Amino acid sequence: MDRGRLEAFSDGVFAVAITLLVIDLAIPEPGHGALGGQLASHWPSFAAYAVSFFTIGIIWVNHHNLVRNFTAVDRPLLFLNLLLLFFVVTIPFATATMAAYLRDGGADAPLAAVIYQGVLLGMSLAFGTLFWWSIRHRYLAIPLTSAAARTALIRFGIGNLAYAAAIGVAYLSAPASLLVSALVGLYYMFEHTPTSGSEPAGGETAESEPPAGRRETADG
């Protein structure tokens, strides 16, 4: 199956991007104050690390669920996937920048948070486009009904609105916007209630999971 290498390359990029986040956890060498104080003053790095880690992780789970339904992969799909990966790879930069300016607490913290939320929004939009393309060109092994596709598009809208709202929140308070990202992540981690329509009976195993499109659409 041709989608194998798409998955392998994407998994590699997801894995490297999620692991590179740890580089920005570094605290100063000993001799710049007590370790306890250093750790406390670096809380934005730790909080941003955890939020970015689980956000990339959730996107990977959803990517996994979407792509394993693909029956074919064409050239535009490869490039849409590349666009998604572009935003994923940019997350460690956005995370480090936001954490540094949150720690600093100066007037630029909101702008740094806007950049972070903007990268997450870009990732969400790219994921939505990848999903929309795969429906439109009928690449999913289990096609969606019109109703299910509409539900999916509405959920995408909600997910993207949440990230857009976080950009607005960032202007008011950078830490609050980080909290919004964490809550969006938490919501989509637990949001897996089966939905109506063309859904198979459903069970506990992955084999009988509902098609990715219906469950995963808004998480991006």
Place this chain on the structure above:
Amino acid sequence: MDRGRLEAFSDGVFAVAITLLVIDLAIPEPGHGALGGQLASHWPSFAAYAVSFFTIGIIWVNHHNLVRNFTAVDRPLLFLNLLLLFFVVTIPFATATMAAYLRDGGADAPLAAVIYQGVLLGMSLAFGTLFWWSIRHRYLAIPLTSAAARTALIRFGIGNLAYAAAIGVAYLSAPASLLVSALVGLYYMFEHTPTSGSEPAGGETAESEPPAGRRETADG
């Protein structure tokens, strides 16, 4: 089989995390004293590098043995796996911090060692939960007997107690706690005596290895 991408992503994260450890081996540029002296004074970095490398390696071997018995992968399992990877990815940070403070030898070395042992304990607990979930939801191709499951849980308890004890040791002596981690790793590297119960006849090849749960459980 659906577990393929879980393995591919996990392998990627394990591979990147284990390789990123090398970044913290860096010694100062020439001109800051003789190379021999530099290497000698950086012994905590080398020791911590070796311990962390083999600890991640052992966890990978055990993860490999556990996951290849999975007959299905559900959403909670993906997130439990993500939690395990979260601690794995944090190891290079914990390793570098502990090594830097061990080298410094100041009053903060115990706290740095506590953080390191805490990350290892978190990894061990996450692995245990992943194992427990896979038993409870009957995802293993070769189910465990109640007796074998009990043995496995006892071994988990011992493994987690060892890491918890290392946290205590760290308060007394940071280098001693690193030694404890090394010994735990060594023990589980050689600890592969077959155990009682539902065990197949056993042989030298992987195909006839006992189910992962019984052999691997406490290593996490």
Place this chain on the structure above:
Amino acid sequence: MDRGRLEAFSDGVFAVAITLLVIDLAIPEPGHGALGGQLASHWPSFAAYAVSFFTIGIIWVNHHNLVRNFTAVDRPLLFLNLLLLFFVVTIPFATATMAAYLRDGGADAPLAAVIYQGVLLGMSLAFGTLFWWSIRHRYLAIPLTSAAARTALIRFGIGNLAYAAAIGVAYLSAPASLLVSALVGLYYMFEHTPTSGSEPAGGETAESEPPAGRRETADG
């Protein structure tokens, strides 16, 4: 199939190289001027990041399309692939160097851009050699007609000439040469008109794509 590990290793290298690009996006810690100004003055880093990301991405797509037609992999092919990966891995260094000197704007910017374009040319030549070797030794599942092979070689020539021209442009203007690279990338992203000859009927799915060699040859 023996080409599986060639793909896995190559995918790993592509994935790490494309993700390492993000390390050079780092801007100075807070306190060195307003964040907006920092971002604006770092435009060469962002532009070079985007160009290098999509250039590596396109090469990956083309590598993917070429290699999945391989019916066998011999030792020279493994080493030609290694040569291609050598240039791919060097891209993050070339990107960071060019971006730093473009930002500096001094007399060395053209030389830095020449190095960048030289690495891209090396990658393009290595990809061409890999392709040529696979035709000559008949490793493609769908062999090319002589006419198609000739067309492919001409396209390779054009692609390599474009990168060689970019080296010339770099001596005149470093930013202009970056623009050339971006345009070459854009062109090959959209350049997928089917060509003459031994082409199968073609459709939208990857399974019925024309053989990689005819479509991908000049992109390297």
Place this chain on the structure above:
Amino acid sequence: MDRGRLEAFSDGVFAVAITLLVIDLAIPEPGHGALGGQLASHWPSFAAYAVSFFTIGIIWVNHHNLVRNFTAVDRPLLFLNLLLLFFVVTIPFATATMAAYLRDGGADAPLAAVIYQGVLLGMSLAFGTLFWWSIRHRYLAIPLTSAAARTALIRFGIGNLAYAAAIGVAYLSAPASLLVSALVGLYYMFEHTPTSGSEPAGGETAESEPPAGRRETADG
């Protein structure tokens, strides 16, 4: 086949280690002298980068050829493989250290080169042990004749002697020892004349290659 994940994890580690080499290519920011002079004075970094890249690449090719003959993977084999990866992961550190001290040209350059050659020797010995274990426990799909196994062991001996000799050379001249490593790499890149004994007829495709053990043994 159980060896799949051994390959996937190893490929990941090889891919990350080979790509991390690029991090040490970094030259100083603009303003520390002309770029041309910087590049010239950093020749040890570029030379060491190329030698280490192709050494890891050759080891990967040989690892690939050895492991695809495995019919089973046991726990000791996983740990021997881990030991090999330990030395592979250490190569970027050894490369950077040697390059820095070669550039410095001080009295510590020989020691730095000894460390580099020592890591390569460690890798070679670990590869030899992995090979020896796989023969002894009859894990190869195409078993070796006693004569072929003897030839293989002799070649291992030669390979390890070459790296041991390079350690001696390093004490006399650090650059000369780097040249020795480059020549060893070049030799094994081209050394693929079929050998006597249990060899299949041989052809150009990978499928008819002689078993890895006979051709690859000494390269480690």
